[in-house]
Amino acid sequence: MGKIVLKDVTKSFNDVNVIPPLNLEINDGEFVVFVGPSGCGKSTLLRLIAGLEDTSSGHIMIDEKDATNMSPSDRGLAMVFQSYALYPHMTVEKNMGFPLKMAGMSASNIEEKVKAAAETLNLTQYLDRKPGQLSGGQRQRVAIGRAIVRQPSAFLFDEPLSNLDAALRVTMRLEISELHQKLKSTMIYVTHDQVEAMTMADKIVVFNAGNIEQVGTPVELYRTPKNMFVAGFIGSPKMNFLTGEVAVKHGATTLGIRPEHIDVSAEQGEWEGTIVLGEHLGSDTYFYIDTEMGAITVRQSGEVGFKNGDRIFLTPQANMIHLFDEQGVRISD
């Protein structure tokens, strides 16, 4: 079990309201990613769920029980921190066994469970080492191991991959996803990296200034963003927003089109521009194009035969156009 329900939860620090009344339901076994720019309140919300911060008002229900005033240790949740937060004076084995020791489990049981978790995470050979003798990836694995040994009702991840290099991040991302498939536990994952959000989540919650902008599956957020904030935040490179005549023609204030939904041609197209810069990634090419409507980013598969300074014609794919009103809210199709 690991259903978490937030009812009108708020959080203020002194006079600053960090989280306005917020409602959210996280189902048992779901992999939910909280995503948003730095300072949007996503980590604070995770800490409220963990019990590391007190709510200013509202209720947090964990498995139908009101956990609002429960201590972190009574909530049955496990957390993986960005800084790993391993106990430096304990070996990997002691680190992973610590929650079980606190639960009063016998030494033989602890050993058995720690060994099992270490095997899952390929940590068996490091059990006698101290955290200082491990690499970043190994430390993060120990932190995850410490979380899984106690079989919590839900896992909370607070930007766990931010301290790792790009290659290791991809590997660990995969490992966490596989772990979720295997354990089928509820996982709440906080990140500011929308690629992590898109690749791992069953459900993404997009935050902005403490507010939930949209909740949905990665594909829903990509295809039908509720507003310009979500549209701009999800997707890389970010969506192009055009205003003026081109938007008015479609009956909107702003027209949004993703870089991958624009066709290019050397001869003809709806819009015309000059290539300012091309980024060649091998699998994709990004073009930054100067047009009368402003700068437009275009993403094309593979190598495309244009170079900087070339005139280029652009045609947006009609069924991929997003329209927003003056408040930046999506105009229904």
Place this chain on the structure above:
Amino acid sequence: MARQVTNRYRVLVTLAAWCVALTLSFPIIWTLLTSFKTEIEAVASPPKFFSFDWTIENYFIVQERSDYFHHFWNSVVIAIGSTLLALVIAIPAAWSMAFVPGRRTKDILMWMLSTKMMPAVGVLIPIYLLCKDFGLLDSRIALVTILMLMNLPIVIWMLFTYLKEIPGEILEAARMDGANLKNEILYVLVPMAVPGIASTLLLNVILSWNESFWTLNLTGANAAPLTAFIVSYSSPEGLFYAKLSAASIMAIAPILILGWFSQKQLVRGLTFGAVK
């Protein structure tokens, strides 16, 4: 480019270091030498460095005349007692200021430090009268309490600096792992803070051991520690340099030995937080 270090530079620096070290330790070395001289040789002019009749007679006379071990025991009780009492108060205080700081935490810390800026003599009369009224003059308990109070700001500051270096996330992780406050302190905080607590303890023992203002003013015979024992050799009948030196060496020897074996801890304690 790394700085080039020539041999000449190295020799000069070494010589300079020796000069400074000898200058600093000269009074102690001279006291040590004097303690092995007779009273006449101790005041001989020109002074004798090594060519004198070595004797340990002074040490026997000092012990005979004024029961060294009685004063030694007083010093131990006062230094360790005041330090342990200070730690009992300072650990929770430093813990709360490091991990649950309030709006006024910084002000409180500064205020505590500011009390060290006041000359001790400023509160001598009220404290003397209080001790007199409570019948605590010449008692160890009065000295333990007063020295504890005098050193408390430094103890709290040192521990605060140490605890502040422990990442809060580690304690939060312990809480998430099911540790209550007692277990959090016992299994996580204390093992991580042991070097800090140890060096604070050491420094405070040394400070209390060497304290002479309060020990001289508030004790007579019963509770007099080694500082008062030394002073008793600077008597109105005149100075007995050799015996005074022997008494001084006997008084500083325990703390010198303690300091020698714990200098690594001490240096770490005093420079902690200076660099990451």
